[in-house]
Amino acid sequence: MSQHTAVTLKQDVYRFVANVEEEDIDLFEGIWPIPHGISMNSYFVQGEKGALIDLVCAWEGTPVKVLDQMKEKSFSVKDVHYAVLNHMEPDHTGFLPLLMEKNPEITVVCTEKAAKLVKSFYNIDRIMTVKSGDSLDLGDGKVLHFQEIPNVHWPETMVTYESQSRILFTCDAFGGFGSIEDAIFDDQLNEGQKKFYYDESLRYYVDIVGAFSTFVLRAIDKVASLNLPIDIIAPAHGIIYRKNPMEIVERYKKFATYMEGPCEKEITLVWSSMYGNTEKLVQTIIDGVRSENVDINIFRVPQDHSSYILPAAYRSSALILGMPTYEYKMFPPMAYTIDMFGRKHVYNKKVLRFGSYGWSGGAQKEFEELVEKWKLKWTMVDPIEWEGSPTEATHRKAFEAAAALAREVKQMAAVH
Numbered sequence: 001m002s003q004h005t006a007v008t009l010k011q012d013v014y015r016f017v018a019n020v021e022e023e024d025i026d027l028f029e030g031i032w033p034i035p036h037g038i039s040m041n042s043y044f045v046q047g048e049k050g051a052l053i054d055l056v057c058a059w060e061g062t063p064v065k066v067l068d069q070m071k072e073k074s075f076s077v078k079d080v081h082y083a084v085l086n087h088m089e090p091d092h093t094g095f096l097p098l099l100m101e102k103n104p105e106i107t108v109v110c111t112e113k114a115a116k117l118v119k120s121f122y123n124i125d126r127i128m129t130v131k132s133g134d135s136l137d138l139g140d141g142k143v144l145h146f147q148e149i150p151n152v153h154w155p156e157t158m159v160t161y162e163s164q165s166r167i168l169f170t171c172d173a174f175g176g177f178g179s180i181e182d183a184i185f186d187d188q189l190n191e192g193q194k195k196f197y198y199d200e201s202l203r204y205y206v207d208i209v210g211a212f213s214t215f216v217l218r219a220i221d222k223v224a225s226l227n228l229p230i231d232i233i234a235p236a237h238g239i240i241y242r243k244n245p246m247e248i249v250e251r252y253k254k255f256a257t258y259m260e261g262p263c264e265k266e267i268t269l270v271w272s273s274m275y276g277n278t279e280k281l282v283q284t285i286i287d288g289v290r291s292e293n294v295d296i297n298i299f300r301v302p303q304d305h306s307s308y309i310l311p312a313a314y315r316s317s318a319l320i321l322g323m324p325t326y327e328y329k330m331f332p333p334m335a336y337t338i339d340m341f342g343r344k345h346v347y348n349k350k351v352l353r354f355g356s357y358g359w360s361g362g363a364q365k366e367f368e369e370l371v372e373k374w375k376l377k378w379t380m381v382d383p384i385e386w387e388g389s390p391t392e393a394t395h396r397k398a399f400e401a402a403a404a405l406a407r408e409v410k411q412m413a414a415v416h
């Protein structure tokens with residue numbers, strides 16, 4: 001089966017997919033590496049009238065994939081009466097101008113906030129605005145119901161529920177990185193794929209949605225309070241959940257509450273060094289953590305991308321950050337890393353900092369300022385700082401501090 005094959009979800013409900021690979025766009029959203037690609041799912045509900053729910057991006061070769069899959073199911077753009085936009089971000093709407101050029105009769109369905117964006121981004125005004133509780137009868141028993149879920153991920157977002165097929169179309173919510181290949185549904189994943197998509201969903205969550213966890217929890221509560229019978233959760237990125245649709249909801253809840261700490265019994269170490277003096281303590285620190293049999297995720301900056309550091313740090317109960325002083329401040333890539341922790345809400349961690357300086361120091365001061373600035377709510381352990389090369393005593397102190405932190409992590413009661 002080709003990766004780009006239309007799939008029937010339920011009678012008269014189809015999924016079309018466009019996978020985008022790293023070589024097509026380099027970085028997703030201009031920042032996140034996608035070595036395993038990302039998929040854009042678009043759904044077609046056929047009543048007497050047809051609705052395309054969540055589109056795909058405009059990147060070269062992408063819209064044609066959807067058009068080809070429509071043909072496979074004997075549809076054309078002429079069968080599309082409504083384009084339902086749960087979310088206006090261009091990865092789900094880039095296709096809209098081409099779609100409307102091919103069929104100018106299409107009516108866009110979106111929230112009022114999204115309508116403003118549709119006009120300013122695409123100069124399109126054939127729009128029907130909807131709000132929470134509204135529905136759209138497509139005929140033949142197919143009815144779409146709308147619920148606004150603001151700020152998951154932009155302010156204009158909503159979800160769409162089709163009541164006959166009992167499918168909830170959630171766009172970015174419950175999505176993940178990773179192209180879709182042979183496995184499409186949760187029940188088709190083998191153990192390796194389960195782990196892969198789990199990891200990629202956490203990376204996606206922290207990178208893309210991490211700043212909006214409060215809104216994610218609010219959206220989940222809001223949709224849960226509607227008591228909709230849900231057979232399938234159909235996100236616009238990645239795997240579709242039909243065997244156990246609540247699994248991905250629970251997973252997202254867990255991700256959202258990681259920001260409240262304590263989280264997994266793991267430590268994430270991020271270190272940096274110019275001339276090797278800070279680096280000299282890295283193995284000692286790792287040994288200290290491991291002496292307590294606690295898992296440690298290890299990254300170096302700027303070598304490792306924050307896209308991978310963020311999910312590891314976010315799910316860890318404690319962090320160890322190593323950086324030397326540089327021009328009376330922190331080594332710059334570490335300042336960027338802390339900036340990212342702030343933006344993506346890596347909150348409520350127990351944190352140990354270590355690093356070398358030459359004559360004045362200064363890294364520690366800026367470190368504390370940034371932690372304060374970003375309101376990270378971190379509990380700090382006494383830092384380990386030394387001049388020049390670390391002594392034996394510094395090594396011993398570092399080993400002990402790392403082991404003590406690991407012991408604390410083991411004793412922390414996880415909130416999940």
Ligand SMILES: Cc1cc2nc3c(=O)[nH]c(=O)nc-3n(C[C@H](O)[C@H](O)[C@H](O)COP(=O)(O)O)c2cc1C
Nearest residue numbers: 273274275276277278324327328357358359360361
């Ligand atoms: C570009 C540069 C700027 C530095 N600025 C400072 C500084 O402002 N204050 C200070 O105490 N040391 C400063 N140092 C000295 C380093 O902090 C010191 O050499 C330290 O041992 C470097 O650690 P590393 O070997 O892990 O890179 C600077 C070093 C470099 C290379």
Ligand SMILES: [Fe+2]
Nearest residue numbers: 087089153172
């Ligand atoms: Fe988005």
Ligand SMILES: [Fe+2]
Nearest residue numbers: 089091092172
């Ligand atoms: Fe998206």
